Amino acid sequence: MNLLLKFDPKTIEHLGVKMYATLPPALAELISNSYDADAGEVLIELLEQNGNPVAITIFDNGLGMSLKDIQEKFLVIGRNRRKEEGDEPSPTYRRLPTGKKGLGKLALFGLAKEITVDTVKKGLRNRFHLNWDDLLASSDTYNPRVDIADERVSNKDGTVIQLSELKRRSSFDIEALADSLSRIFIVDSGFKIDLKGPNGKLASVSDARRYAAIEQQFNWSEDQLILKEHPYFGLVKMHLITSKTPIPPSSGLRGVALFSRGKLINAPEYFSESTSSHFYQYLTGWIKADFIDLLDEDVISTNRQALNWEHPEMAKFRDYLSKIIAEVGSDWRKKRAGQKEDEMKAVTGIDKNKWFGTLPEDVRKSVEIIVKKMGESEEVSETFAPVIRALYDIVPEYPLLHWRHLHKTIKDDVQQYYNAGQYGHAADQGAKLFAQKVRDLSGQDKDGVDLAGVFSFHYEPKTSSYDRPPIVKINDGSSESLRNIQDGHQHLTRGLMQGFRNPINHSPMSAVVPSMISELDCLNILSLLSYLAAKLDYSENLSKDKK
Structure with a gap:
Protein backbone atom coordinates (compact mmCIF):
# COMPACT_ATOMS: atom_id res chain seq x y z
CA MET A 1 0.00 0.00 0.00
CA ASN A 2 1.41 3.38 -1.06
CA LEU A 3 1.25 6.23 1.41
CA LEU A 4 -0.14 9.52 0.06
CA LEU A 5 0.29 12.93 1.64
CA LYS A 6 -2.79 15.08 1.12
CA PHE A 7 -3.22 18.77 1.84
CA ASP A 8 -6.18 20.86 2.80
CA PRO A 9 -6.65 23.98 0.63
CA LYS A 10 -7.16 25.89 3.87
CA THR A 11 -3.42 25.42 4.43
CA ILE A 12 -2.79 27.77 1.53
CA GLU A 13 -5.17 30.27 3.09
CA HIS A 14 -3.25 30.21 6.38
CA LEU A 15 0.19 30.40 4.76
CA GLY A 16 -0.70 32.82 1.98
CA VAL A 17 -3.72 34.97 2.74
CA LYS A 18 -3.06 35.39 6.45
CA MET A 19 0.67 35.99 6.15
CA TYR A 20 0.61 38.26 3.10
CA ALA A 21 -2.60 40.19 3.57
CA THR A 22 -0.87 43.58 3.24
CA LEU A 23 0.64 44.93 0.05
CA PRO A 24 4.35 45.53 0.87
CA PRO A 25 5.32 42.03 2.12
CA ALA A 26 3.27 40.34 -0.60
CA LEU A 27 4.88 42.40 -3.37
CA ALA A 28 8.25 41.83 -1.74
CA GLU A 29 7.84 38.09 -2.32
CA LEU A 30 7.09 38.66 -6.00
CA ILE A 31 10.10 40.97 -6.29
CA SER A 32 12.24 38.27 -4.66
CA ASN A 33 11.06 35.77 -7.27
CA SER A 34 12.19 38.18 -10.02
CA TYR A 35 15.53 38.69 -8.25
CA ASP A 36 16.06 34.94 -7.99
CA ALA A 37 15.10 34.64 -11.70
CA ASP A 38 18.20 36.77 -12.45
CA ALA A 39 16.15 39.77 -13.62
CA GLY A 40 17.85 43.14 -14.06
CA GLU A 41 14.60 45.06 -13.86
CA VAL A 42 11.20 44.60 -12.30
CA LEU A 43 8.23 46.93 -12.84
CA ILE A 44 5.11 46.83 -10.71
CA GLU A 45 2.15 48.58 -12.33
CA LEU A 46 -0.83 49.48 -10.14
CA LEU A 47 -4.12 49.99 -11.95
CA GLU A 48 -7.28 51.70 -10.71
CA GLN A 49 -10.72 52.37 -12.17
CA ASN A 50 -12.71 55.28 -10.78
CA GLY A 51 -10.37 55.38 -7.82
CA ASN A 52 -10.79 51.67 -7.05
CA PRO A 53 -7.89 49.17 -7.37
CA VAL A 54 -8.53 46.69 -10.17
CA ALA A 55 -5.20 45.04 -11.01
CA ILE A 56 -1.52 44.73 -10.16
CA THR A 57 0.90 43.64 -12.87
CA ILE A 58 4.51 42.61 -12.25
CA PHE A 59 6.92 42.62 -15.22
CA ASP A 60 10.48 41.28 -15.06
CA ASN A 61 13.20 40.46 -17.60
CA GLY A 62 14.46 37.38 -15.77
CA LEU A 63 15.08 33.87 -17.05
CA GLY A 64 11.39 33.01 -17.36
CA MET A 65 9.90 29.53 -16.82
CA SER A 66 9.48 26.56 -19.07
CA LEU A 67 6.44 24.31 -18.84
CA LYS A 68 8.52 21.90 -16.81
CA ASP A 69 9.64 24.70 -14.47
CA ILE A 70 6.02 25.69 -13.92
CA GLN A 71 4.96 22.14 -13.07
CA GLU A 72 7.95 21.03 -11.01
CA LYS A 73 8.97 24.30 -9.39
CA PHE A 74 6.42 27.08 -9.40
CA LEU A 75 3.38 24.92 -8.62
CA VAL A 76 5.08 22.95 -5.82
CA ILE A 77 4.30 24.42 -2.43
CA GLY A 78 7.10 24.22 0.11
CA ARG A 79 9.79 23.30 -2.41
CA ASN A 80 13.28 23.88 -1.07
CA ARG A 81 15.02 25.32 -4.11
CA ARG A 82 18.47 25.40 -2.55
CA LYS A 83 18.31 21.75 -1.56
CA GLU A 84 17.17 20.62 -5.01
CA GLU A 85 19.26 22.91 -7.21
CA GLY A 86 22.11 23.77 -4.90
CA ASP A 87 23.00 27.11 -3.40
CA GLU A 88 24.70 28.36 -6.53
CA PRO A 89 25.09 31.88 -8.01
CA SER A 90 22.78 32.89 -10.88
CA PRO A 91 24.28 32.84 -14.42
CA THR A 92 24.18 36.58 -15.24
CA TYR A 93 24.36 38.59 -11.99
CA ARG A 94 25.95 35.86 -9.85
CA ARG A 95 23.27 36.20 -7.19
CA LEU A 96 22.71 33.67 -4.45
CA PRO A 97 19.00 32.81 -4.10
CA THR A 98 16.85 34.53 -1.47
CA GLY A 99 14.02 31.99 -1.62
CA LYS A 100 14.26 28.94 0.57
CA LYS A 101 10.91 27.74 1.94
CA GLY A 102 8.91 27.70 -1.30
CA LEU A 103 6.01 29.61 0.27
CA GLY A 104 6.51 33.07 -1.26
CA LYS A 105 4.29 32.32 -4.24
CA LEU A 106 1.35 32.06 -1.85
CA ALA A 107 1.59 35.83 -1.45
CA LEU A 108 -0.33 36.01 -4.72
CA PHE A 109 -3.48 34.77 -3.02
CA GLY A 110 -3.02 37.29 -0.22
CA LEU A 111 -3.70 40.05 -2.74
CA ALA A 112 -6.05 38.69 -5.39
CA LYS A 113 -8.45 35.95 -6.36
CA GLU A 114 -7.37 35.72 -9.99
CA ILE A 115 -3.72 35.29 -11.00
CA THR A 116 -2.41 35.10 -14.56
CA VAL A 117 1.19 34.05 -15.16
CA ASP A 118 2.62 34.72 -18.63
CA THR A 119 6.23 33.65 -19.05
CA VAL A 120 8.80 33.18 -21.84
CA LYS A 121 11.94 31.07 -21.62
CA LYS A 122 14.25 30.40 -24.58
CA GLY A 123 11.63 31.41 -27.13
CA LEU A 124 8.80 29.32 -25.65
CA ARG A 125 5.79 31.04 -24.13
CA ASN A 126 3.45 29.63 -21.49
CA ARG A 127 0.43 31.25 -19.86
CA PHE A 128 -1.87 29.87 -17.16
CA HIS A 129 -4.42 31.07 -14.62
CA LEU A 130 -4.90 30.41 -10.91
CA ASN A 131 -8.29 31.09 -9.30
CA TRP A 132 -8.72 31.32 -5.55
CA ASP A 133 -12.32 30.18 -5.42
CA ASP A 134 -11.56 27.15 -7.62
CA LEU A 135 -8.58 26.29 -5.45
CA LEU A 136 -10.66 26.35 -2.27
CA ALA A 137 -13.31 24.18 -3.94
CA SER A 138 -10.73 21.50 -4.79
CA SER A 139 -10.08 18.61 -2.48
CA ASP A 140 -6.36 17.94 -2.45
CA THR A 141 -5.26 18.73 -6.00
CA TYR A 142 -5.86 21.66 -8.28
CA ASN A 143 -5.49 22.07 -12.06
CA PRO A 144 -4.74 25.64 -13.22
CA ARG A 145 -6.31 26.71 -16.52
CA VAL A 146 -3.72 26.80 -19.32
CA ASP A 147 -4.09 29.28 -22.21
CA ILE A 148 -0.76 28.89 -23.94
CA ALA A 149 1.66 25.96 -23.79
CA ASP A 150 5.13 26.08 -25.35
CA GLU A 151 4.17 28.56 -28.05
CA ARG A 152 7.14 29.56 -30.19
CA VAL A 153 7.64 33.37 -29.93
CA SER A 154 10.34 35.96 -30.59
CA ASN A 155 9.80 37.65 -27.24
CA LYS A 156 12.70 38.10 -24.85
CA ASP A 157 12.82 35.97 -21.73
CA GLY A 158 10.86 37.23 -18.77
CA THR A 159 7.68 36.85 -16.75
CA VAL A 160 4.50 38.88 -16.37
CA ILE A 161 2.19 38.17 -13.44
CA GLN A 162 -1.16 39.91 -13.31
CA LEU A 163 -3.30 39.99 -10.18
CA SER A 164 -6.97 40.81 -10.66
CA GLU A 165 -10.15 40.61 -8.58
CA LEU A 166 -8.12 42.35 -5.89
CA LYS A 167 -9.05 42.05 -2.25
CA ARG A 168 -7.79 45.57 -1.62
CA ARG A 169 -10.37 48.38 -1.54
CA SER A 170 -8.36 51.51 -0.79
CA SER A 171 -6.49 53.40 -3.52
CA PHE A 172 -2.77 52.90 -4.09
CA ASP A 173 -0.11 55.21 -2.61
CA ILE A 174 3.00 54.40 -4.64
CA GLU A 175 5.25 56.74 -2.64
CA ALA A 176 4.36 55.05 0.65
CA LEU A 177 4.64 51.64 -1.02
CA ALA A 178 8.09 52.48 -2.41
CA ASP A 179 9.14 53.61 1.07
CA SER A 180 7.96 50.32 2.59
CA LEU A 181 9.67 48.18 -0.05
CA SER A 182 12.90 50.14 0.37
CA ARG A 183 12.98 48.91 3.97
CA ILE A 184 12.68 45.29 2.88
CA PHE A 185 15.52 45.22 0.31
CA ILE A 186 19.13 46.32 0.08
CA VAL A 187 19.04 46.96 -3.66
CA ASP A 188 22.21 46.11 -5.60
CA SER A 189 23.29 48.06 -8.66
CA GLY A 190 22.21 45.30 -11.04
CA PHE A 191 18.59 45.18 -9.92
CA LYS A 192 16.16 48.01 -10.66
CA ILE A 193 12.76 48.11 -8.95
CA ASP A 194 10.16 50.61 -10.19
CA LEU A 195 6.54 51.23 -9.29
CA LYS A 196 4.09 52.80 -11.71
CA GLY A 197 0.98 54.39 -10.26
CA PRO A 198 -2.50 54.70 -11.81
CA ASN A 199 -1.65 58.19 -13.06
CA GLY A 200 1.57 56.99 -14.72
CA LYS A 201 3.81 58.40 -12.00
CA LEU A 202 6.96 56.37 -11.31
CA ALA A 203 8.62 55.71 -7.94
CA SER A 204 11.84 53.74 -7.47
CA VAL A 205 12.79 51.42 -4.65
CA SER A 206 16.36 52.20 -3.55
CA ASP A 207 18.76 52.27 -0.62
CA ALA A 208 18.82 56.07 -0.73
CA ARG A 209 15.04 56.18 -0.38
CA ARG A 210 15.10 54.10 2.79
CA TYR A 211 16.62 56.90 4.87
CA ALA A 212 15.59 59.90 2.76
CA ALA A 213 13.36 61.24 5.55
CA ILE A 214 16.19 61.02 8.10
CA GLU A 215 18.34 64.10 8.64
CA GLN A 216 21.55 62.20 9.18
CA GLN A 217 24.13 63.45 11.67
CA PHE A 218 26.71 60.67 12.05
CA ASN A 219 27.26 57.23 10.50
CA TRP A 220 29.45 54.18 11.05
CA SER A 221 30.49 51.27 8.82
CA GLU A 222 32.04 47.86 9.41
CA ASP A 223 35.47 49.37 8.67
CA GLN A 224 35.18 51.47 11.83
CA LEU A 225 33.54 48.86 14.05
CA ILE A 226 34.84 45.38 13.17
CA LEU A 227 38.48 44.62 13.89
CA LYS A 228 40.42 42.66 11.27
CA GLU A 229 41.24 39.89 13.72
CA HIS A 230 37.58 39.41 14.73
CA PRO A 231 35.79 36.26 13.45
CA TYR A 232 33.01 38.38 11.91
CA PHE A 233 35.45 40.47 9.88
CA GLY A 234 34.55 40.08 6.19
CA LEU A 235 31.29 38.31 7.04
CA VAL A 236 29.27 41.33 8.15
CA LYS A 237 28.64 44.69 6.51
CA MET A 238 26.84 47.54 8.21
CA HIS A 239 25.69 51.09 7.83
CA LEU A 240 24.55 52.58 11.15
CA ILE A 241 23.09 56.08 11.22
CA THR A 242 22.07 58.57 13.88
CA SER A 243 19.69 61.37 13.04
CA LYS A 244 19.89 64.98 14.19
CA THR A 245 16.47 64.70 15.84
CA PRO A 246 14.59 61.75 17.39
CA ILE A 247 13.19 59.34 14.80
CA PRO A 248 9.38 59.11 15.01
CA PRO A 249 8.30 55.64 16.21
CA SER A 250 5.65 55.59 13.48
CA SER A 251 8.35 55.72 10.78
CA GLY A 252 9.32 52.08 11.34
CA LEU A 253 12.99 53.10 11.15
CA ARG A 254 13.96 53.14 14.82
CA GLY A 255 16.52 50.44 15.39
CA VAL A 256 18.82 48.45 13.11
CA ALA A 257 17.44 46.05 10.51
CA LEU A 258 19.16 42.79 9.61
CA PHE A 259 19.48 41.63 6.00
CA SER A 260 20.77 38.51 4.33
CA ARG A 261 21.30 38.23 0.59
CA GLY A 262 19.80 41.66 0.12
CA LYS A 263 16.50 40.97 1.88
CA LEU A 264 15.16 41.75 5.33
CA ILE A 265 15.38 38.90 7.84
CA ASN A 266 14.88 40.76 11.14
CA ALA A 267 12.83 43.90 11.76
CA PRO A 268 14.67 46.93 13.23
CA GLU A 269 15.73 46.48 16.85
CA TYR A 270 18.64 47.24 19.21
CA PHE A 271 19.80 43.70 20.18
CA SER A 272 19.78 44.67 23.85
CA GLU A 273 17.39 44.34 26.77
CA SER A 274 18.29 47.78 28.08
CA THR A 275 17.13 50.52 25.70
CA SER A 276 16.32 53.33 28.13
CA SER A 277 19.04 55.69 26.87
CA HIS A 278 17.73 58.49 24.64
CA PHE A 279 20.46 57.43 22.15
CA TYR A 280 18.13 54.72 20.88
CA GLN A 281 15.63 57.34 19.70
CA TYR A 282 18.22 58.52 17.16
CA LEU A 283 19.58 55.21 15.86
CA THR A 284 18.72 53.50 12.57
CA GLY A 285 20.58 51.62 9.85
CA TRP A 286 21.19 48.14 8.50
CA ILE A 287 23.46 45.17 9.03
CA LYS A 288 24.01 42.63 6.25
CA ALA A 289 24.97 39.16 7.43
CA ASP A 290 24.76 36.68 4.54
CA PHE A 291 26.32 33.91 6.64
CA ILE A 292 22.95 33.48 8.39
CA ASP A 293 21.57 31.88 5.21
CA LEU A 294 24.36 29.31 5.33
CA LEU A 295 23.57 27.90 8.79
CA ASP A 296 22.50 24.26 8.87
CA GLU A 297 19.31 25.19 10.68
CA ASP A 298 16.86 27.65 9.12
CA VAL A 299 16.73 30.45 11.70
CA ILE A 300 14.74 32.94 9.57
CA SER A 301 11.01 33.15 10.30
CA THR A 302 8.58 32.63 7.43
CA ASN A 303 7.51 36.28 7.41
CA ARG A 304 11.17 37.37 7.63
CA GLN A 305 10.50 39.71 10.56
CA ALA A 306 12.51 37.85 13.21
CA LEU A 307 15.28 35.33 13.76
CA ASN A 308 15.58 32.36 16.07
CA TRP A 309 17.94 33.99 18.56
CA GLU A 310 17.98 30.80 20.66
CA HIS A 311 20.21 29.15 18.08
CA PRO A 312 23.76 29.05 19.55
CA GLU A 313 25.36 30.85 16.60
CA MET A 314 22.64 33.51 16.59
CA ALA A 315 22.85 34.00 20.38
CA LYS A 316 26.57 34.66 19.98
CA PHE A 317 25.91 37.04 17.09
CA ARG A 318 23.25 38.93 19.05
CA ASP A 319 25.64 39.43 21.96
CA TYR A 320 28.22 40.81 19.52
CA LEU A 321 25.70 43.19 17.94
CA SER A 322 24.68 44.42 21.39
CA LYS A 323 28.29 45.38 22.08
CA ILE A 324 28.61 47.07 18.67
CA ILE A 325 25.49 49.17 19.33
CA ALA A 326 26.80 50.12 22.78
CA GLU A 327 30.10 51.19 21.21
CA VAL A 328 28.25 53.32 18.66
CA GLY A 329 26.20 54.87 21.47
CA SER A 330 29.34 55.88 23.34
CA ASP A 331 30.94 57.33 20.21
CA TRP A 332 27.69 59.16 19.36
CA ARG A 333 27.69 60.91 22.72
CA LYS A 334 31.27 62.09 22.24
CA LYS A 335 30.69 63.28 18.67
CA ARG A 336 27.45 64.97 19.57
CA ALA A 337 28.99 66.78 22.53
CA GLY A 338 31.85 68.02 20.34
CA GLN A 339 29.48 69.16 17.61
CA LYS A 340 27.26 70.97 20.10
CA GLU A 341 30.31 72.77 21.47
CA ASP A 342 31.25 73.87 17.95
CA GLU A 343 27.67 75.00 17.31
CA MET A 344 27.56 76.91 20.58
CA LYS A 345 30.84 78.66 19.80
CA ALA A 346 29.62 79.58 16.31
CA VAL A 347 26.32 80.97 17.56
CA THR A 348 27.38 82.61 20.84
CA HIS A 402 34.42 90.98 39.83
CA TRP A 403 33.74 93.50 42.66
CA ARG A 404 31.84 90.88 44.68
CA HIS A 405 35.15 89.11 45.30
CA LEU A 406 36.99 92.11 46.74
CA HIS A 407 39.21 91.80 49.79
CA LYS A 408 37.31 91.78 53.06
CA THR A 409 39.03 95.03 54.13
CA ILE A 410 37.09 97.08 51.60
CA LYS A 411 34.28 94.89 50.31
CA ASP A 412 31.44 95.57 52.72
CA ASP A 413 31.84 99.33 53.01
CA VAL A 414 31.95 99.99 49.25
CA GLN A 415 28.99 97.79 48.27
CA GLN A 416 26.32 100.33 49.25
CA TYR A 417 27.85 103.01 47.02
CA TYR A 418 28.32 100.60 44.12
CA ASN A 419 24.76 99.29 44.32
CA ALA A 420 23.51 102.86 44.25
CA GLY A 421 25.51 103.55 41.09
CA GLN A 422 27.84 105.98 42.90
CA TYR A 423 30.97 104.58 41.31
CA GLY A 424 33.29 107.45 42.17
CA HIS A 425 32.22 107.30 45.82
CA ALA A 426 32.67 103.51 45.84
CA ALA A 427 36.24 103.75 44.48
CA ASP A 428 37.09 106.65 46.79
CA GLN A 429 35.71 104.80 49.81
CA GLY A 430 37.86 101.78 48.90
CA ALA A 431 40.98 103.99 48.73
CA LYS A 432 40.17 105.51 52.14
CA LEU A 433 39.73 102.10 53.73
CA PHE A 434 43.03 100.91 52.27
CA ALA A 435 44.85 104.04 53.49
CA GLN A 436 43.43 103.61 56.98
CA LYS A 437 44.56 99.99 57.06
CA VAL A 438 48.11 101.08 56.13
CA ARG A 439 48.11 103.75 58.87
CA ASP A 440 46.93 101.22 61.45
CA LEU A 441 49.70 98.78 60.54
CA SER A 442 52.47 101.39 60.27
CA GLY A 443 51.52 103.70 63.11
CA GLN A 444 52.27 106.57 60.71
CA ASP A 445 49.86 109.50 60.57
CA LYS A 446 50.35 110.10 56.88
CA ASP A 447 48.11 110.26 53.86
CA GLY A 448 48.28 110.31 50.08
CA VAL A 449 51.63 109.82 48.38
CA ASP A 450 53.59 110.11 51.64
CA LEU A 451 51.84 107.04 53.00
CA ALA A 452 53.45 104.88 50.31
CA GLY A 453 56.85 105.36 51.95
CA VAL A 454 56.00 102.86 54.70
CA PHE A 455 56.66 100.06 52.17
CA SER A 456 60.15 101.30 51.19
CA PHE A 457 63.57 99.96 52.13
CA HIS A 458 66.13 102.53 53.30
CA TYR A 459 69.08 102.42 50.94
CA GLU A 460 72.53 103.54 52.15
CA PRO A 461 74.66 104.72 49.15
CA LYS A 462 77.93 104.58 51.11
CA THR A 463 77.60 100.87 51.76
CA SER A 464 75.48 100.09 48.71
CA SER A 465 73.04 98.18 50.92
CA TYR A 466 69.64 98.34 52.53
CA ASP A 467 70.25 99.13 56.17
CA ARG A 468 66.65 99.42 57.29
CA PRO A 469 63.66 97.23 56.44
CA PRO A 470 60.24 98.62 55.44
CA ILE A 471 57.89 99.73 58.18
CA VAL A 472 55.13 97.58 56.68
CA LYS A 473 56.31 94.31 55.16
CA ILE A 474 54.25 92.40 52.64
CA ASN A 475 56.68 89.44 52.55
CA ASP A 476 59.82 88.30 54.36
CA GLY A 477 62.19 89.93 51.82
CA SER A 478 64.39 86.85 51.75
CA SER A 479 65.15 87.11 48.03
CA GLU A 480 65.71 89.78 45.45
CA SER A 481 62.41 88.90 43.79
CA LEU A 482 60.51 89.34 47.04
CA ARG A 483 62.27 92.65 47.70
CA ASN A 484 61.28 93.78 44.20
CA ILE A 485 57.67 92.89 44.99
CA GLN A 486 57.90 94.87 48.21
CA ASP A 487 59.32 97.87 46.37
CA GLY A 488 56.69 97.51 43.62
CA HIS A 489 53.98 97.60 46.25
CA GLN A 490 55.27 101.01 47.30
CA HIS A 491 55.16 102.26 43.71
CA LEU A 492 51.66 100.89 43.08
CA THR A 493 50.42 102.56 46.25
CA ARG A 494 52.08 105.80 45.30
CA GLY A 495 50.54 105.67 41.81
CA LEU A 496 47.09 104.93 43.20
CA MET A 497 47.26 107.86 45.57
CA GLN A 498 48.71 110.30 43.04
CA GLY A 499 46.62 109.19 40.07
CA PHE A 500 43.29 108.68 41.77
CA ARG A 501 43.04 109.46 45.49
CA ASN A 502 44.50 112.98 45.38
CA PRO A 503 42.54 114.14 42.28
CA ILE A 504 39.30 112.89 43.81
CA ASN A 505 39.92 114.67 47.10
CA HIS A 506 40.96 117.96 45.52
CA SER A 507 38.10 118.16 42.96
CA PRO A 508 34.35 118.46 43.38
CA MET A 509 32.99 114.92 43.20
CA SER A 510 30.18 116.00 40.87
CA ALA A 511 32.74 117.15 38.31
CA VAL A 512 34.62 113.84 38.37
CA VAL A 513 31.75 111.35 38.30
CA PRO A 514 30.58 110.04 35.89
CA SER A 515 32.63 111.90 33.28
CA MET A 516 35.93 110.47 34.52
CA ILE A 517 35.10 107.54 36.83
CA SER A 518 32.88 105.05 35.03
CA GLU A 519 31.59 101.76 36.42
CA LEU A 520 34.45 99.90 34.71
CA ASP A 521 36.98 102.41 36.11
CA CYS A 522 35.51 101.86 39.56
CA LEU A 523 35.82 98.07 39.25
CA ASN A 524 39.40 98.33 38.00
CA ILE A 525 40.40 100.62 40.88
CA LEU A 526 38.69 98.37 43.38
CA SER A 527 40.50 95.37 41.92
CA LEU A 528 43.85 97.13 42.40
CA LEU A 529 42.88 98.11 45.93
CA SER A 530 41.84 94.53 46.64
CA TYR A 531 45.24 93.30 45.45
CA LEU A 532 47.12 95.83 47.60
CA ALA A 533 44.93 95.14 50.64
CA ALA A 534 45.45 91.37 50.33
CA LYS A 535 49.23 91.91 50.53
CA LEU A 536 48.79 93.63 53.88
CA ASP A 537 47.62 90.33 55.37
CA TYR A 538 51.25 89.27 55.76
CA SER A 539 52.12 92.31 57.88
CA GLU A 540 48.89 91.98 59.86
CA ASN A 541 49.74 88.39 60.73
CA LEU A 542 53.21 89.46 61.87
CA SER A 543 51.64 91.97 64.26
CA LYS A 544 49.32 89.33 65.69
CA ASP A 545 52.23 86.94 66.22
CA LYS A 546 54.16 89.62 68.19
CA LYS A 547 51.18 90.15 70.46
Missing part, protein backbone atom coordinates in the same frame (compact mmCIF):
# COMPACT_ATOMS: atom_id res chain seq x y z
CA GLY A 349 31.04 83.39 20.15
CA ILE A 350 31.93 81.68 23.45
CA ASP A 351 34.68 79.09 23.70
CA LYS A 352 33.14 76.90 26.39
CA ASN A 353 36.34 75.07 27.38
CA LYS A 354 38.32 78.30 27.66
CA TRP A 355 35.52 79.87 29.68
CA PHE A 356 35.21 76.95 32.09
CA GLY A 357 38.99 76.83 32.49
CA THR A 358 39.02 80.30 34.04
CA LEU A 359 36.32 79.60 36.62
CA PRO A 360 36.93 78.62 40.25
CA GLU A 361 36.00 75.01 40.96
CA ASP A 362 32.80 75.76 42.89
CA VAL A 363 31.57 78.24 40.28
CA ARG A 364 32.56 75.97 37.40
CA LYS A 365 30.49 73.05 38.66
CA SER A 366 27.30 75.10 38.78
CA VAL A 367 27.88 76.73 35.40
CA GLU A 368 28.72 73.38 33.76
CA ILE A 369 25.49 71.83 35.06
CA ILE A 370 23.43 74.68 33.59
CA VAL A 371 25.18 74.71 30.21
CA LYS A 372 25.15 70.91 29.92
CA LYS A 373 21.43 70.74 30.68
CA MET A 374 20.68 73.35 28.04
CA GLY A 375 23.00 71.57 25.61
CA GLU A 376 20.80 68.47 25.70
CA SER A 377 18.11 70.35 23.79
CA GLU A 378 17.74 69.80 20.04
CA GLU A 379 17.42 73.54 19.41
CA VAL A 380 20.41 74.89 21.30
CA SER A 381 21.22 77.65 18.85
CA GLU A 382 17.70 79.02 18.67
CA THR A 383 16.38 78.41 22.15
CA PHE A 384 19.28 78.55 24.56
CA ALA A 385 22.00 80.62 22.89
CA PRO A 386 20.65 83.88 24.43
CA VAL A 387 20.49 82.18 27.84
CA ILE A 388 24.09 80.96 27.56
CA ARG A 389 25.25 84.43 26.54
CA ALA A 390 23.38 85.92 29.51
CA LEU A 391 25.00 83.39 31.86
CA TYR A 392 28.39 84.25 30.40
CA ASP A 393 27.72 87.92 31.14
CA ILE A 394 26.82 87.12 34.75
CA VAL A 395 29.74 84.70 35.25
CA PRO A 396 32.41 85.94 32.85
CA GLU A 397 35.89 84.56 32.34
CA TYR A 398 38.08 85.19 35.39
CA PRO A 399 35.08 86.11 37.59
CA LEU A 400 37.35 86.65 40.61
CA LEU A 401 38.03 90.09 39.14
